[in-house]
Amino acid sequence: MENVRINTKAVVSSLQIKKTSVRWKTVIPILLLVWIVNMLDKIGVGIIATNKTFLIDMHLTNNPALVGTLVSALLFSYGIGFFFWGPLVDKFGAKRCGCIALFLWGLSTGIAALAPNFTVLLISRIILGVSEAALWPLSNSLTARWFPLSERGRAKSFWINGTIIGPAISGFVIDFLLEIFNWRGVFWSLTFLAIVVCLPLFGFILKESPTDDKRVSPEELHYIESDQLTYPSSNNSSNNGVLKSLSFWMVVLTNTATLFAFFGLATWFPSYLSIAKHFSRQATSYYMLLAYGISIFVVIYTGRQIDKTRKKAIWGLRSFWGIATCFILAALIDSVMVDVLLVCLAIVMVNITTLISHGITHSLSVTNRIGRENALMMGIASILSAFGPTIMGALIKVGNGTYLYSFMFLVVVSILASGCFIVLKRRGY
Structure with a gap:
């Protein structure tokens, strides 16, 4: 059965919307903060991996493929975690699942801070990946639940910016923490942010939906509920419609390409600047701020x-064309x-x-x-x-420390993703 978009614009326009805007003043700031901490957790290891003490303690000196394994292990467990968190979020709610996830990822960074060897550190990254997988579905x-369809592009752009602000400030934050403490102190700081800062916000401030929040006015609630995508009947049991859609699988492939590029660059861009281009740690942090700040x-x-x-x-489509062009140039x-x-x-x-x-x-x-x-x-x-x-x-190692082969790998990925977006464009998205 086809999905129906409920859009009573005529009714909404006749109402004087009371500007409580709880969705913008509460939901977005909390999600943004949690995403910033999430990204510091994820890509911080790429910056910590430029620390000589860390490399010596974990026996990672001159072994870039093993450093990459720390990120790959996180991503693999991250992928597995989605299959559990998605149904759990729909069944038990985003708020409850968020609290559990935040506790688990705070625990994982605590384990990393205590890690005596690479194996324990790897296990901590796997736990982190599983727990942080909750964040996208929730x-x-x-x-x-909190935004009408007409506002979701803007709403997502704000909290998705957490995935950008995190990398943008990570060089400064991680370097600052490394100077004050050591690499273990960095992981303890990340534990503090997850357990002491983010968890209470999810547990006590955030509400599951606007109907649960007394601060939301009837006008704001009506505005949110008047523009939703839903089934014509609440008894509709067609659960597999989107899974049979070519468009859905095209999006899966484009997102795969995005993650290849995002985490590949988040892991290796600091090393590219500091090792391949011989920039200072401070200059490296500024260029990371430039890239992610503009984003x-x-x-x-x-x-x-x-x-x-x-x-x-x-x-x-234009973005992936641009990515390929940049690396070729x-x-x-x-x-x-x-x-x-x-x-x-x-x-x-x-x-x-x-x-x-x-x-x-x-959509x-x-x-x-x-x-x-x-x-x-x-x-x-x-x-x-x-x-x-x-x-x-591995391609960096094959290239004797140069990044040519690894960047050409991203060119191929971007070209393939462009083909998927061409299909989606022709299907009206």
């Missing part, structure tokens, strides 16, 4: 545009500064593709099933892309 579920504004702009036009695939132009700026531009466009892939899922999935369907997309994509950082690390 964030999309909260967005679907923040570009993603917000893109979110506003797709809310206006309802056309998403064209943005993904970086390989052809013999200039350190130009190469670095081209990689920074590629990172900006990778972040656009994240917004687009998740935006299309909101495919109904509100009460978006948790599991988004989790299925992310689970498959994460498992397929889990070996990306390890592959890039």
Whole structure:
């Protein structure tokens, strides 16, 4: 049975919407903060891996493929975790699942801080991956429950910016913590952020839906509920419709390509700057801030545009074309500064593709099933892309420390993803 979009614009326009805006003042800031901490957890190890003491303690010196394994193990367990968290979020709610996930990932970084060897550190990353897998389905579920379709592009652009702000500030934050403490102190700090800061916000401030929050006015509630994607009948049991859709599987593939590029660059961009291009740690942090800082504004702009036009695939298509072009030019132009700026531009466009892939899922999935369907997309994509950082690390080793082969790998991935977005564009997305 086809999904029906309920959109009573005439009724909404006749109402004077009381500007309580709880969805913008509470839900978005909490999700944004949790996503920033989430990304510090995920990619912080890539920056910590530039610390000589850490490399010596974990016996990782001159072994980039093994460093990449730390990220790949996280991504693989991350992918597995989605298959559990998606149905759990739809059944028990995003708030409850978020509290459990935050406790588990705080526990995992605590284990990392105590790790006596690489094996224990690897186990901690696996636990982190499983626990943080809850965040995509619960964030999309909260967005679907708290925002009308006409606002979801902008809403997602704000909390997805957490995946950008985290990397943007990670160089400064992790370096600062390394100077004050040591690499173990960095992991203890991440534990503090998860357990002491984020967990209470989810447990005591965030509500499952606007109907549960007394601060939401009847006008705001009506505005939210008047523009939702739902089944014509609550008794509809067609659970597999989206799974039989070619569009859904195209989005799975585009998101896989995004994760290949995102985590590959998040893992190796710091080393690319500090080792391959011989930049100082401070300069490395500034270039990371440049790449991810520009992304923040570009993603917000893109979110506003797709809310206006309802056309998403064209943005993904242009972005992947741009990513491939940047890496090809970086390989052809013999200039350190130009190469670095081209990689920074590629990172900006990778972040656009994240917004687009998740935006299309909101055009495919109904509100009460978006948790599991988004989790299925992310689970498959994460498992397929889990070996990306390890592959890039191995290609760096094959290239005797140069990044040419690893960047060409991302060119191929981007070209394949462009083909998927062409299909989605022709199907009206």
